[in-house]
Amino acid sequence: EVQLLESGGGLVQPGGSLRLSCAASGFTFSRYAMSWVRQAPGKGLEWVSSISGDGVSTYYADSVKGRFPISRDNSKNTLYLQMNSLRDEDTAVYYCAKIPYFYASGNNNWFDPWGQGTLVTVSS
Amino acid sequence: SYELTQPPSLSVSPGQTASITCSGDNLGDKYVCWYQQKPGQSPVLVIYQDTKRPSGIPERFSGSNSGNTATLTISGTQAMDEADYYCQAWDSSTAVFGGGTKLTVL
Numbered sequence: 180e181v182q183l184l185e186s187g188g189g190l191v192q193p194g195g196s197l198r199l200s201c202a203a204s205g206f207t208f209s210r211y212a213m214s215w216v217r218q219a220p221g222k223g224l225e226w227v228s229s230i231s232g233d234g235v236s237t238y239y240a241d242s243v244k245g246r247f248p249i250s251r252d253n254s255k256n257t258l259y260l261q262m263n264s265l266r267d268e269d270t271a272v273y274y275c276a277k278i279p280y281f282y283a284s285g286n287n288n289w290f291d292p293w294g295q296g297t298l299v300t301v302s303s
Numbered sequence: 304s305y306e307l308t309q310p311p312s313l314s315v316s317p318g319q320t321a322s323i324t325c326s327g328d329n330l331g332d333k334y335v336c337w338y339q340q341k342p343g344q345s346p347v348l349v350i351y352q353d354t355k356r357p358s359g360i361p362e363r364f365s366g367s368n369s370g371n372t373a374t375l376t377i378s379g380t381q382a383m384d385e386a387d388y389y390c391q392a393w394d395s396s397t398a399v400f401g402g403g404t405k406l407t408v409l
Contacts, residue, residue, distance in 0.1 A: 214398070216346075224338070224346065224389050226398035238396045241304070274345060284396040289336040291348040291357060 181205040181292055183275050188297030195265050195301075201258040201275030201294055209233065209253040212283035214290060215260050217271035227273070228260065229283035238283055243269075265301045272296040305394035307401035314407045321377040323404045325390030328371060333392040335373040337366060340403075341386045349388075350375060382408050 187199040201213070215227040228249040229238045237249050250259045258275050276290035308326045315321040325335060335353050338346040348357050350366035353373065363378045373392075377384055385408045390401040 216398075216400075223403040224340075224391075224400040226391075226400065229396075229398070240397065286393040287334045287352055288393060288398075289348055289351040289391070290338070290346070290398075291351070293345040293347070295345055 183294035185294045185297040188299045190300045192303050197262045199260040203256045208256040212278035213258045214276050217273045219271040231283045232281040270301045272298050305399050309401040309404045312405045315380050321380045323375040323388050325373040325401045331369045335368045335392050337375045338389045339386045
């Protein structure tokens with residue numbers, strides 16, 4: 180069974196940093212692209228970033244580009260999101276999700292499954 | 304940037320058919336998928352590549368996509384189908400979500 184377990188969320192002040200992790204199990208992690216998707220309280224889903232199976236290709240939403248580098252450690256079956264220069268509007272539940280292919284850029288990709296999410300609160 | 308538009312809410316009686324639309328420029332040229340999210344839970348994929356159902360998703364869920372509109376159809380809607388539904392597509396290696404539709408079964 181595929182399982183994704185996020186961790187690293189918490190309360191951080193504006194301008195601060197946080198690193199999220201997503202531990203994967205139940206599949207050959209290095210063969211699949213992965214993504215982060217967030218959901219602000221009471222709001223809809225917003226794609227944040229995706230990364231290819233080998234970590235070479237990365238993609239970002241304009242809202243986080245230059246602030247939230249995505250990475251992965253295939254030896255540890257773990258996906259990361261380094262969150263820098265955090266803003267109030269970054270407050271959200273952050274989900275990691277598996278993409279069914281190696282490449283993250285395909286227009287026929289989808290997200291399945293999703294982790295349980297980790298809450299990031301940016302507030303002074 | 305590319306946008307997907309969904310109606311904010313939809314109400315349906317048990318046993319009736321619910322049709323949730325998702326609109327975008329030339330959306331029919333893209334693949335669309337749909338996610339169901341119940342309160343306090345993570346999203347679950349219910350339709351991918353316009354029309355395909357993942358294993359474990361009931362047959363009452365179906366999808367279509369043509370022109371500028373994709374539609375998620377739930378036939379014989381049940382109380383357990385009450386949830387938020389989001390459409391999603393890709394545009395230039397960027398994933399785009401619709402704003403979500405709250406489906407109420409009453």
